[in-house]
Amino acid sequence: MAYLDNVAVFVRVVELGNLSAAGRDMRISPAVASNRIKELEKHLGVRLFNRTTRQLTPTEQGRVFYDGAKKVLDAVADAEAAVSALSGQPRGTIRVTAPLGLGRRLLASGIPEFRDRYPDIEVRLRLSDHDVDMMREGIDVAFRLGVLEDSSLRMRGVLECERVLVAAPSYLDKRGEPKSPDDLLAHDCLMLRYPGAREHFWTVRTSDGPRKLDVRGPYDSDDGDVLTGWALAGHGIVMKPRFEVEPFLREHRLKTIMTDTPPIPVQLAAVYPHKKYQDPKVRLLLDFMAERCQRMIRDILDGH
Template sequence: MAYLDNIAVFVRVVELGNLSAAGRDMRISPAVASNRIKELEKHLGVRLFNRTTRQLTPTEHGRVFYDGAKKVLEAVGDAEAAVSALSGQPRGTIRVTAPLGLGRRLIASGIPEFRERYPDIEVRLRLSDHDVDIMREGIDVAFRLGLLEDSSLRMRGIMECERVIVAAPAYLEKRGEPQTADDLLSHDCLMLRYPGAREHFWTLKTEAGPRKLDVRGPYDSDDGDVLTGWALAGHGIIMKPRFEVEPFLRDWRLKVILTDTPPIPVQLAAVFPHKKFQDPKVRLLLDFMAERCQRMIRDILGRN
């Protein structure tokens, strides 16, 4: 088992590029991770990494060994999933990721309940508004608001989510309320941006069909909740899934604008590697979270 653990650490170091990141991911110290790599190199009789002060890059031996090691870990995972399915007692670890707003409101609060039902399953949750590389970071399930673009992944649709364009009354009093889609081009629009971000436009439904608007603003953020805070303070206009801002609409802290040309709805979905759907614990989490998200969003919107 120790040898398999060494292989697992080696694979994560290759994928994440350094011992500290791999150690955090596997919940071991960098020193332990380093010792496991040294044990593996001693066993194989070769050097697996070229070491610099900041990063480890695999040697030619390391690259060759990585390909085989990855297959070994996948085979062990498949075997464990098959045994779990046969025994009816799912166990193991699931790595989950979600955007910050969705994760905080719907996913995170459901993890304890899921664990109560299935105490042998551990859940490691990572929340980020950045696009997480599912394959590179070993993610089992990613909850997303958007379209599936990677054909190497599977998607399970959960529900279509209405989006709205909103602003604080104070902002609208100061700058005037946009009356047409084109009016947005002269307003302060608060954008979710980060390196590699896909959605640089706001797409609205118009009588002539979908209209992409290259909106701009004085500042942006890689955290959607920061944008909401700025909008609440009267600093600009945001586009959000309605369930994320519904409480602020009810107490009139935000107002929906451009109701005749609303944004294109967004799909709430779970994305995962193809093989993961065969894993009983992954299917259990998908079923649990899909039902929970649907129920909670309907409750938030008062649409039961």
């Protein structure tokens, strides 16, 4: 297993570009990761990386070895999944990612319950409002609010989520309440922005069909909960899945606006590489979290 561990470290270093990131991903120190690479290079008799102060890039031999090593690790993972399915005792690690608000409200509290049911399965949850490269980051399942654009992935729909435009009463008292899409263009809109973000517009439903609005505002963030906080403080209008802001609406700390031309709904879905659905532990997590998300969103919207 020591050799296979060394190979696994090498693959993650190639994919993540440096020892520290690979070490964090595999829960080992950079020093241990470095030693494993050195052992592998000694065994193979070649240099696998060109080293700079900030990054490791694979040599020609390293690129060739990576292609073969990745196939070997994938084959081992498939074999372990097959044995797990036959034994009826799923085990191993699942890497899961989700947006911050969704992960905090719906997923995080469910992981201990999932582990109680399946103690041999470890779940590593990474929350980020950025788009995560699943293949590069080694993610098994991503829960997303939005459309699937990567054809190399499969999607399992969980629930269609209503979205709303909301603002604090203090903001509306100061700036007035927009009644139409054109009115919204003159307001401070709080935007989720980060490098590579795809949704730079707000799309609302009108009698003539969906309309994209090039809204603007003095604030943007890559953290959706920061945007909610700014809205609560009266700094602008934010577009959110209703389940995220329902408690604030019920407390009258936020108010829904433009109910005649609401944002188009967003699909809550689980996304995963094609082959991962054959892994029983992944299927168990998908079933568990899909049911939990549906139930919790219903409870939130019902005021429970």
